Amino acid sequence: MANIVQEEGSSSVSSSPLQFFSMMSLSSPGLGSPYPWLRELKSEERGLCLIHLLVACANHVAAGSLENANMSLEHISHLSSPDGDTIQRIASYFSEALADRMLKAWPGLHKALNSTKLSPVSDQILAGRLFFELCPFLRLSYVITNQAILEAMEGEKVVHILDLNCFEPAQWINLLQLLSARKEGPPHLRITGIHEQKEVLEQMAHRLNDEAEKLDIPFQFCPIVSKLENLNIEGLRVKTGEALAISSVLQLHTLLAFDDEMTRGNSPSMSKNLNPVNFKMNSCTLGDFLEKDVNTSFSPSPDSSLTSPLSLANSPKMLSFLNALWGLSPKLMVVTEQESNHNGCTLMDRTIEALNFYAALFDCLESMVPRTSIERQKVEKMLLGEEIKNIIACEGLERRERHEKLEKWIPRLELCGFGRVPLQARGLLQNLGYDGYKIKEENGCLVICWQNQPLYSVSAWRFRRYC
Numbered sequence: 001m002a003n004i005v006q007e008e009g010s011s012s013v014s015s016s017p018l019q020f021f022s023m024m025s026l027s028s029p030g031l032g033s034p035y036p037w038l039r040e041l042k043s044e045e046r047g048l049c050l051i052h053l054l055v056a057c058a059n060h061v062a063a064g065s066l067e068n069a070n071m072s073l074e075h076i077s078h079l080s081s082p083d084g085d086t087i088q089r090i091a092s093y094f095s096e097a098l099a100d101r102m103l104k105a106w107p108g109l110h111k112a113l114n115s116t117k118l119s120p121v122s123d124q125i126l127a128g129r130l131f132f133e134l135c136p137f138l139r140l141s142y143v144i145t146n147q148a149i150l151e152a153m154e155g156e157k158v159v160h161i162l163d164l165n166c167f168e169p170a171q172w173i174n175l176l177q178l179l180s181a182r183k184e185g186p187p188h189l190r191i192t193g194i195h196e197q198k199e200v201l202e203q204m205a206h207r208l209n210d211e212a213e214k215l216d217i218p219f220q221f222c223p224i225v226s227k228l229e230n231l232n233i234e235g236l237r238v239k240t241g242e243a244l245a246i247s248s249v250l251q252l253h254t255l256l257a258f259d260d261e262m263t264r265g266n267s268p269s270m271s272k273n274l275n276p277v278n279f280k281m282n283s284c285t286l287g288d289f290l291e292k293d294v295n296t297s298f299s300p301s302p303d304s305s306l307t308s309p310l311s312l313a314n315s316p317k318m319l320s321f322l323n324a325l326w327g328l329s330p331k332l333m334v335v336t337e338q339e340s341n342h343n344g345c346t347l348m349d350r351t352i353e354a355l356n357f358y359a360a361l362f363d364c365l366e367s368m369v370p371r372t373s374i375e376r377q378k379v380e381k382m383l384l385g386e387e388i389k390n391i392i393a394c395e396g397l398e399r400r401e402r403h404e405k406l407e408k409w410i411p412r413l414e415l416c417g418f419g420r421v422p423l424q425a426r427g428l429l430q431n432l433g434y435d436g437y438k439i440k441e442e443n444g445c446l447v448i449c450w451q452n453q454p455l456y457s458v459s460a461w462r463f464r465r466y467c
Contacts, residue, residue, distance in 0.1 A: 097392035127383035142171040166193025233324035338403035360453035421460035
């Protein structure tokens, strides 16, 4: 029997503006298109309608009811806007992702419509750097990582850092400055940077060599052009006497796609109960919408057997990669990942989780950057919007945004022989002056939140011999 999602004490769906949608068709005479009364909805009513419509549309897509999904998308199109408030912008990108998933039922049509669309890596890098500048999440991750490296490498004369996603020089420029201030003097620093674009690594080398020369720090940058899944870890040159630190920022989850591909034929039993819609956001912006009644029937996704969460034992690619990192005997490894489960077994699982997660990110951007900002629009379209589309519209190897929570990463890393290094964030937010953000300590790891919504986790690990 389908689950009904409704918060205790909330009004029934029949008393909300959504009731009008069930009583009209797209061809209703006299209403026209767009429907005049839609424009007259108050912001709260519009937001509530959009939430209902998005969840209902995802449910139709998952059940293969394309006609109903198409009708939902039509309604959403009259309420959403990539330039509107947070809910309107979220709805624009989620509806685009759901439509893209629907189109994939006709591969020829989908390929023809996307044949001239370009998504150059340069756009992704630009969007990533804009996100770094506009929101403090990556900046906080870098500060936490560098502080952990500084403490772990105290007294070391030769330090080697392996950066699994080497594209932002700000992190290592900061570390160079910290190392130059050490009482015992700076160590010899070597950074091995991994990225699939040679030009990115060349820019990194130029910036970091200039900074090291300015600070008079012995420095070497070793670029490796490679995708993460193709990286030959055993071939990395870790020299005797070097103290190794590994930095992985929003990278490891991409390897889960390869494990999913290996086990697509196996179909674990489906979860009996889907998580309730539990939107908890900044009450000044989205909270009034997201705490309202969401009374929607869920149907099992027909593709659930293809996207089931993988147990630790069924993750050979991930475990092989982590075991290879462990074989390098790192003195420290710091891992930053999205703190959300976007690798769920059904489309509905992923839709609900992603709505929570990206609503918080869009809300954060709303509070930080003017709505007319071109930079914010680029981040939302080229970075966050593409992530949403990958989570919702893609499957198999194509679905790389397989974010998982600390509760999955901790046992996975411990299974591979890593031991946790406790992290602390006392006074960090106060020192940096970030309002609206919180850092929670969980089992020695740190979770960075916008208001009360967890968004990113940072955990530190050691080769067992150092524990």
